[in-house]
Amino acid sequence: MLAVTAADHPSVAPPADGPVAVLANPAAGRGRHRELLPQLLERLAAAGRPVELLRACTAEQAEQVCHAAVAGGAAALVAVGGDGTVHRALQAVAGTAVRFGPVPAGTGNDFAADTGFPADPLAAAEVIAAALREGRSRPVDLARITGADGVRRWYGAVLAAGFDAIVNERANRMRWPRGSRRYDLAILVELARLRPRRYTLRLDGEPVETDAVLVAVGNGACYGGGMRICPDADPTDGLLDVVVGGRFDRRTLIRVKPRIYRGTHVAHPLVHSYRARIVELAAEGITTYADGERALRLPVTVTAVPRAVHLLR
CATH class of the missing domain: 3.40.50.10330 (Probable inorganic polyphosphate/atp-NAD kinase; domain 1)
Known part of the structure; x- marks a missing residue:
């Protein structure tokens, strides 16, 4: 390809x-x-x-x-x-x-x-x-997202398409409480409703079907203020890193989540990592978040675009 x-x-x-x-x-x-x-x-x-x-x-x-x-x-x-x-x-x-x-x-x-x-x-x-x-x-x-309707967005860090995206979506719908407490409450609500979802991926054309709780597509390593969700991602290699956290129950997710700050969660047996230039991602009822911002509903195609931005460094 x-x-x-x-x-x-x-x-x-x-x-x-x-x-x-x-x-x-x-x-x-x-x-x-x-x-x-x-x-x-x-x-x-x-x-x-x-x-x-x-x-x-x-x-x-x-x-x-x-x-x-x-x-x-x-x-x-x-x-x-x-x-x-x-x-x-x-x-x-x-x-x-x-x-x-x-x-x-x-x-x-x-x-x-x-x-x-x-x-x-x-x-x-x-x-x-x-x-x-x-x-x-x-x-x-940079990574370029294309929705089913042809709409395109760009992002530099990470696309969240699992539990974290679901929490963000709920928090954005809430009018109370204000500030960080709203996000904390959204986490509690979504933990109570936690269930693996069926995801269909195509990684450079190769199909992967899985039940998962966490799904992230990284151009860079971090999201959420230093959480190393895609710890091996390199924004100069022309590739996307895909990290999938499988059938976590609530207790396991709570135990694994702090490890994301160090990037050691990828060693957990329920976590699988992939690398591809083009990632097609589909699941029911998920709105993705890119760089922490509300992006596009699944299904989407994410494409690594080498040398897409020139940084003043």
């Missing part, structure tokens, strides 16, 4: 003197880095290029203004926030020549961490500014 490359998609060649567009989410990380934004912009401006702060009030608007900035000639796009902010920005730069820099300022910063950016936002901004000054970038892979 032919490998898919970023060249298979329309590429935008940014002007050499184009501005640096900055998407900032002031609510990221519960707002703890909000006061750093002026310093971050100052560090980025030290690269000698004009810096334009993008304005958006919703996630959908954030995505729209990123697309507009790329279409309008931005030389680079910088996302200040967590994985959700990065996810929105990636929709605009994926498959283009517009360079990208994530400044980790959220609760979960898995894409930035997996691709080697400093955890400190100011240090990350300095790395990005240095890359801008020196005209360098590093290409890494």
